[in-house]
Amino acid sequence: MKNVGLYFGTFNPIHIGHLIIANHLVENSDLDEIWMVVTPHNPFKKKNSLLENHHRLEMVYLATQEYDKIQPSDIEFKLPQPNYTINTLAHISEKYPDYTFSLIMGEDNLKSFHKWKNYEAILEDYHVYVYPRVSEGIVENQFSNHEKIHRIEAPIVQISSTMIRKAIKEGKNCKPLLSYQVWKYIDEMNFYKK
Incomplete structure (x- = not known):
């Protein structure tokens, strides 16, 4: 039976930090594969900076x-x-x-995990x-010693999609923070410049 890790995110855009974490986990745990699950655009929350679903999925594919x-x-697109x-x-x-x-x-999501719908299930x-x-360090809470929660020693990467979007808008070179294909796609499509 294949053990698949689901890594959810808006990936707006996907950057090398996401890839470093995903690759580290799949190479250093019992996970056989990792699926980068692109979270859809919520129609009730208009965010000018959030690219359409198919563009973010394409960038994850390229990366x-x-x-x-x-x-x-794109499993969540259909739900x-x-x-x-x-x-x-x-x-x-x-x-x-x-x-x-x-x-x-x-670690930051674990802090609020008890607020998730049906987290017990x-x-x-x-x-x-x-x-x-x-910025979080080890969070000591009700999940600290839970048998289903596995803390992974992984590289800590301080890169965020927000930081990348801001840099692009300001005309800064952030090519090293993205895979080449993703950078090329963003550049050709003129994303995040306004």
Whole structure:
């Protein structure tokens, strides 16, 4: 049975930090693959800086095409909005019965995990892999010693999509923070410049 880690995000845009974490996890844990699940644009929250779903999915595709164990996923595009992780997990587990799925999240998300819809059900059926965030440090809470939560020693990368969008808008060179294909796509499409 294949063990797949689900790494959710808007990936607006996907950057080398995302790839470093995903690659580290798939190479240094019992995960066989990682699916980068692109979170859809919420129609109720108009954000000028959030690119359309298909553009963000295309960038994830471009960024991951050279990684055998990392792939893009548009699974949430087909689900009712708003997306709740528990619903996505139920849907994906039903669609791929021969796979085992686990969640991947940053330390900051673990802090608010108790506020997620049906978080208890998530922990009943799924493992959670948590990577560190420099600003957070180790979060001591009700999940500190939970058997389904695995803290991963991973490189701490202080790059954010917000920082990249801001740099592009200001005309700065942020090519080193993106895979070449993603940078090229953003440049050709004139994204984030306004």
